[in-house]
Amino acid sequence: MRQLTGVISDRGSKYAVSGGPARDRAGVDAFLKDLKKDKKFAKATHNTWAMLMADGTPLKGDDGESGAGMVIVRMLERAGLTDHVIVVTRWYGGKHLGGDRFRHVQDCVTAYLDDLKA
Template identity: 75%
Template sequence: MLQLLNVVTDRGSKYAVSGGPVTNRKDIDAFLKQLKRDRKFAKATHNTWAAQLSNGTPLKGDDGESGAGMVIVRMLEREGLQDHVIVVTRWYGGVKLGGDRFRRVQDCVRAYLEELPPSAG
């Protein structure tokens, strides 16, 4: 599991990004369960995630951050990264970010992809 904490802070909201290899929905559920074993992530406002499976199936979960999972799916598709889940975690800071929340999700995914070892993709 690759994890980057405090990737972005915007108007009080803090973001982190995590990810790892998966091959099916069961793997994704296990990954999310493992992530949420960390109390900090379990108490987060949103754990938005997406994966592009090698069979062509995109899977996503917004966890209350409507539309954010699709942002991650599109980035995975552009990158050609398959069989890998990326989770963007947000701790809400009290100020609504509007459309900027999607830019923060993109910032997190970009940071994650930059840190990913070449062999992982």
């Protein structure tokens, strides 16, 4: 499991991004279960995730952050990354971020993909 914490902080909300290999929904569920063994991630407001299966089928979960899973799917498609789940975690800071939350999800995924290449 690869994790980048403290990627973004905005108006009290904090973001992290994690990822690792997953071939199907069972793999995603196992990854999320492993991630949430860390109480910090278990108590997060949102653990939004997405992956592309090898055949191009997208899987996603918004976890209450409507539309965020699709943002991750689109970025995975552009990167051509399959059989790999990416989870963007948000700890809500008390202030609504509006459309900025999607930019933050994109920035987290970009940071993750850049770290993966390094």
